[in-house]
Amino acid sequence: xxxxxxxxxxxxxxxxxxxxxxxxxxxxxxxxxxxxxxxxxxxxxxxxxxxxxxxxxxxxxxxxxxxxxxxxxxxxxxxxxxxxxxxxxxxxxxxxxxxxxxxxxxxxxxxxxxxxxxxxxxxxxxxxxxxxxxxxxxxxxxxxxxxxxxxxxxxxxxxxxxxxxxxxxxxxxxxxxxxxxxxxxxxxxxxxxxxxxxxxxxxxxxxxxxxxxxxxxxxxxxxxxxxxxxxxxxxxxxxxxxxxxxxxxxxxxxxxxxxxxxxxxxxxxxxxxxxxxxxxxxxxxxxxxxxxxxxxxxxxxxxxxxxxxxxxxxxxxxxxxxxxxxxxxxxxxxxxxxxxxxxxxxxxxxxxxxxxxxxxxxxxxxxxxxxxxxxxxxxxxxxxxxxxxxxxxxxxxxxxxxxxxxxxxxxxxxxxxxxxxxxxxxxxxxxxxxxxxxxxxxxxxxxxxxxxxxxxxxxxxxxxxxxxxxxxxxxxxxxxxxxxxxxxxxxxxxxxxxxxxxxx
Amino acid sequence: xxxxxxxxxxxxxxxxxxxxxxxxxxxxxxxxxxxxxxxxxxxxxxxxxxxxxxxxxxxxxxxxxxxxxxxxxxxxxxxxxxxxxxxxxxxxxxxxxxxxxxxxxxxxxxxxxxxxxxxxxxxxxxxxxxxxxxxxxxxxxxxxxxxxx
Numbered sequence: 001x002x003x004x005x006x007x008x009x010x011x012x013x014x015x016x017x018x019x020x021x022x023x024x025x026x027x028x029x030x031x032x033x034x035x036x037x038x039x040x041x042x043x044x045x046x047x048x049x050x051x052x053x054x055x056x057x058x059x060x061x062x063x064x065x066x067x068x069x070x071x072x073x074x075x076x077x078x079x080x081x082x083x084x085x086x087x088x089x090x091x092x093x094x095x096x097x098x099x100x101x102x103x104x105x106x107x108x109x110x111x112x113x114x115x116x117x118x119x120x121x122x123x124x125x126x127x128x129x130x131x132x133x134x135x136x137x138x139x140x141x142x143x144x145x146x147x148x149x150x151x152x153x154x155x156x157x158x159x160x161x162x163x164x165x166x167x168x169x170x171x172x173x174x175x176x177x178x179x180x181x182x183x184x185x186x187x188x189x190x191x192x193x194x195x196x197x198x199x200x201x202x203x204x205x206x207x208x209x210x211x212x213x214x215x216x217x218x219x220x221x222x223x224x225x226x227x228x229x230x231x232x233x234x235x236x237x238x239x240x241x242x243x244x245x246x247x248x249x250x251x252x253x254x255x256x257x258x259x260x261x262x263x264x265x266x267x268x269x270x271x272x273x274x275x276x277x278x279x280x281x282x283x284x285x286x287x288x289x290x291x292x293x294x295x296x297x298x299x300x301x302x303x304x305x306x307x308x309x310x311x312x313x314x315x316x317x318x319x320x321x322x323x324x325x326x327x328x329x330x331x332x333x334x335x336x337x338x339x340x341x342x343x344x345x346x347x348x349x350x351x352x353x354x355x356x357x358x359x360x361x362x363x364x365x366x367x368x369x370x371x372x373x374x375x376x377x378x379x380x381x382x383x384x385x386x387x388x389x390x391x392x393x394x395x396x397x398x399x400x401x402x403x404x405x406x407x408x409x410x411x412x413x414x415x416x417x418x419x420x421x422x423x424x425x426x427x428x429x430x431x432x433x434x435x436x437x438x439x440x441x442x443x444x445x446x447x448x449x450x451x452x453x454x455x456x457x458x459x460x461x462x463x464x465x466x467x468x469x470x471x472x473x474x475x476x477x478x479x480x481x482x483x484x485x486x487x488x489x490x491x492x493x494x495x496x497x498x499x500x501x502x503x504x
Numbered sequence: 505x506x507x508x509x510x511x512x513x514x515x516x517x518x519x520x521x522x523x524x525x526x527x528x529x530x531x532x533x534x535x536x537x538x539x540x541x542x543x544x545x546x547x548x549x550x551x552x553x554x555x556x557x558x559x560x561x562x563x564x565x566x567x568x569x570x571x572x573x574x575x576x577x578x579x580x581x582x583x584x585x586x587x588x589x590x591x592x593x594x595x596x597x598x599x600x601x602x603x604x605x606x607x608x609x610x611x612x613x614x615x616x617x618x619x620x621x622x623x624x625x626x627x628x629x630x631x632x633x634x635x636x637x638x639x640x641x642x643x644x645x646x647x648x649x650x651x652x653x
Contacts, residue, residue, distance in 0.1 A: 192543065
């Protein structure tokens with residue numbers, strides 16, 4: 001089959017010595033970032049992005065994707081060992097992971113996580129390889145109205161699913177869009193919101209915003225929570241021996257959750273706006289619902305750990321589908337990746353697979369290799385990475401602030417951008433404090449120009465009216481989906497209110 | 505209340521943004537949609553939602569406790585960082601980094617002063633080498649330029 005030839009080609013690109021090196025570095029860096037509580041994959045990718053500018057785009061994206069995966073597993077380690085999710089996608093892993101660690105079974109738990117992630121990655125890769133061309137063909141039929149609606153779906157999904165107060169999510173997204181309007185308007189060539197500053201003519205770069213919101217914002221929040229006054233306890237995961245390896249019953253218990261998690265995760269991942277975090281939580285609910293022994297959940301049930309771990313990995317693979325074929329990111333991390341693509345002049349979309357196959361398939365191939373590397377690394381190096389979590393916040397905070405600041409400056413040598421980073425850091429802190437969505441802001445910032453352009457084109461095609469959105473069948477379908485997305489939470493809260501009223 | 509103030513900040517921003525948006529033309533000469541179109545929609549929506557948010561925030565009791573003993577530290581570190589960025593071009597990246605590290609570590613990690621000093625020199629030097637030498641990006645020289653000529 002043609003696609004598998006492409007995949008083999010991708011592997012050959014990924015297996016080049018240079019790219020393998022970058023893959024290894026990325027996985028290691030990712031794990032370090034993921035293990036540090038507070039900083040997640042999105043922060044890690046954003047902060048390290050400036051360092052990759054001197055690299056070839058394919059090598060750079062290989063490394064950044066490796067950071068993404070590494071960070072996810074690093075987050076798992078802290079979730080299981082110290083009940084602190086290092087990543088939002090590993091929150092579900094604390095439910096049963098930490099109890100398992102408390103029972104002295106951290107070793108088997110982590111091994112099964114690594115294996116589950118690997119299985120999920122494999123299944124995800126197969127599905128991706130098979131489905132990506134189909135998605136690309138679908139994307140080719142998309143006109144501006146469909147693209148605009150998909151962007152809206154992506155943001156809406158993020159806002160609806162992320163929970164919290166929807167008004168905060170909407171404000172976050174709108175704020176991101178307004179930032180995107182700064183600069184030269186593509187349609188007319190007029191300047192908007194530049195206030196005569198030469199720096200702002202090119203618009204607000206997403207890197208300082210991402211680094212500020214995710215990096216500095218998180219750090220300030222860490223201080224607010226008083227983590228700099230805490231002492232980190234010592235914990236030990238035995239390096240070798242019977243305590244490290246899972247028992248036979250553990251393996252048989254985990255098979256089902258791994259398979260279910262992989263499939264569920266991949267499907268959820270392909271939905272723009274839904275990513276690893278949603279997938280892991282859904283998997284937990286699923287495993288608990290179908291379990292013969294639901295009372296064990298929350299007390300160290302392996303399916304409650306392996307399921308979410310598999311699904312968040314599969315979701316990461318799945319989220320590559322809308323990212324590569326449509327250019328719509330499903331999460332903060334993929335939004336940063338998308339920003340990186342645009343920076344390198346790579347236009348995600350149906351043409352990416354055909355015009356830059358070495359990039360797209362090289363990325364996909366390296367994602368898989370990253371998975372392999374993770375399994376190998378983790379089985380032998382878990383204690384080492386676990387100890388990094390012990391670096392006290394009070395030392396880590398200044399180090400990362402310096403890294404963020406210098407990193408931001410190095411992008412364009414712009415002090416204005418460094419100030420933007422700090423400003424977004426303060427904003428990001430308050431956003432995190434009050435439950436807003438920095439991810440929505442970054443996604444909106446990156447997609448803003450695309451959203452405006454496609455809306456403009458849609459209106460031009462329908463001669464100034466909105467007719468195009470319901471005369472094209474695809475657009476109509478997407479509109480219905482949007483309607484459902486808006487209606488569902490409303491219906492749910494009404495239903496909940498009615499049932500509590502009836503109970504009285 | 506601080507929560508409502510944050511929503512209020514967005515409202516203020518939204519009002520300013522929308523005001524400026526209405527100053528941008530809706531149409532351009534060729535009859536195409538002008539630069540003011542999208543901003544007006546965005547701005548108006550943001551005004552509406554943030555106004556709603558301010559009202560809700562004032563009315564509703566906060567369901568999450570956002571109080572902390574550490575606001576002072578948050579503010580202090582922010583101010584030190586502001587000084588750091590301001591000093592970047594004046595003192596140069598290396599010197600500014602060293603000073604920042606030392607001051608911040610002094611604030612946060614008073615008990616480990618030896619480690620602080622070591623780290624305050626080690627990290628900036630490593631980063632400087634990484635960015636300036638290996639990656640060839642230009643970091644501000646600042647007062648170092650006086651010495652290297």
